[in-house]
Amino acid sequence: MEHPEVTRAVMVPFTKVAAGILRFADIEIVGICDYREEKVGKTTKELVGDDVPELEIRPMEDLEELLEEAEWLIWTKEVLDEDVHYLKWREAVDEAVVKGVNVYNMGRLHMVAQDPNWKLEAHKRGVQYFDTSDPELYLEYLHYGMKAREEGVNADVVSIVGTGRRTGKFTTLNTARRILEEEGINVRSVGTEPSSLLTGSEAMVIPQVLPMAHAAGTVYGAVKKLDEEYEPDLILVGAQTGVTADPLEVGTGRGGSLAALTILLGSDPDRMVVATRPELLNGLQDVVEVVTLLTGARVQFVSVNGKDYSEEEVREVCERIEDEFGLPAADPIKMEEEFRDLVLDLIAPG
Incomplete structure (x- = not known):
């Protein structure tokens, strides 16, 4: 399905994906609703920080009012692992379709296209819908994946690798891309987040919904397609969860290390950036050794998600990483200059 142009939108609920959209997307967000008491009434700046527009998180009862101002509903929760998430997903999509508002759905295992009633109502009301999960995406990239195996890729490929969940992989990729673009570098990216x-x-590849035999090839095919279409200097490839995460975490749609390793091996990187949190440093060496062994590529630097730490604490963590692991490290938000220098080294690695 062709990707739609999304301009004015309401987001439900407030998640890390929603925070990423506020930080990096060129979309007018007219409001955010949530059904969880711990979110409602707070502002985006309270929950994320000063680098996003300030909006108050409103209760679901206000969704109808906000939809009057929006052209799109963006459902931002990927994993509907509790009944309440599923019920609120259906409630929000129902309300949008009835009001003639387009739906951008990021539910990983729950798709608008799989509900015949929604499809019928959307058709009647002229409503567009877009599911970020596409089990047939591999068909688009199958040819490119085969070409990539035969010809390789001209651009340098840099893969983002995580030591676990919530390590700032998405922020690392998008901040690095902005820095490179500001320097006039022809950079493209294959994202693995639904946003x-x-x-x-x-390009976007959500590997958890693809046939396993084609998932890695789809990532490689996406890399090859960007390489041919844009002739970039550098291609950045995102990540999911962590390469040493539980491989049996499949029922929720997360996929654990199975998803992470699929993306990593499919990207066939020349270099890697490892994203971590301060509390996950004990596993950092294992991750570095695993990804280096599997790919033959080297880790260029470590990106630290110090969201819950002071700048001083984050700097101490980065110094520890350099001392103990021999890798430079920086937080993309709290150490902007240092992070910028590390990113620019990606195009001229020593």
Whole structure:
């Protein structure tokens, strides 16, 4: 399905994906609703920080009012692992379709296209819908994947690798891309988050919904397609979860290390950036050794998500990483200059 142009939108609920859209997407967000008491009434700046527009998180009862101002509903929660998430997903999509508002759905295992009633109502009311999960995406990239195996890729490929969930992989990729673009570098990206096409990536692959035999090839095919179409200097490839995460975490749609390793091996990187949190440093060496062994590529630097730490604490963590692991490290938000220098080294690695 062709990707739609999303301009004015309401987001439900407030998640890390929603925060990423606020930070990196060129979309007018007219409001955000949530059904969880711990979110309602707070502002985006309270929950994320000063680098996003300030909006108050409103209760679901206000969704109808906000939809009057919007052209799109963006459902931002990927994993509907509790009944309440599923019920609120259906409630929000129902309300949008009835009001004639387009739906951008990021539910990983729950798709608008799989509900015949929604499809019928959307058709009647002229409503567009877009599911970020596409089990047939591999068909688009199958040819490119075969070409990539035969010819390789001309651009340098840099893969983002995580030591676990919530390590700032998405922020690392998008911040690095902005820095490179500001320097006039022809950079493209294959995103693996459901908001990737909204935040600037030219391709998006959600591997958990693809046939396993084609998942890695789809990633490689996406890399090859960007290589041919844009002739970039550099292609950045995103990540999911962590390469040492539980491989049996499949029922929720997360996929654990299975998803992470699929993306990594499919991207066939020349270099890598590892994203981590301060509390995950004990596993950093294992991750570096695993990804280096599997790909033959080297880790260029470590990106630290210090969201819950002071700048001083983050700097101490980065110094520890350099001392103990021999890798430079920086937080993309709290150490902007240092992070910028590390990113620019990606195009001229020592």
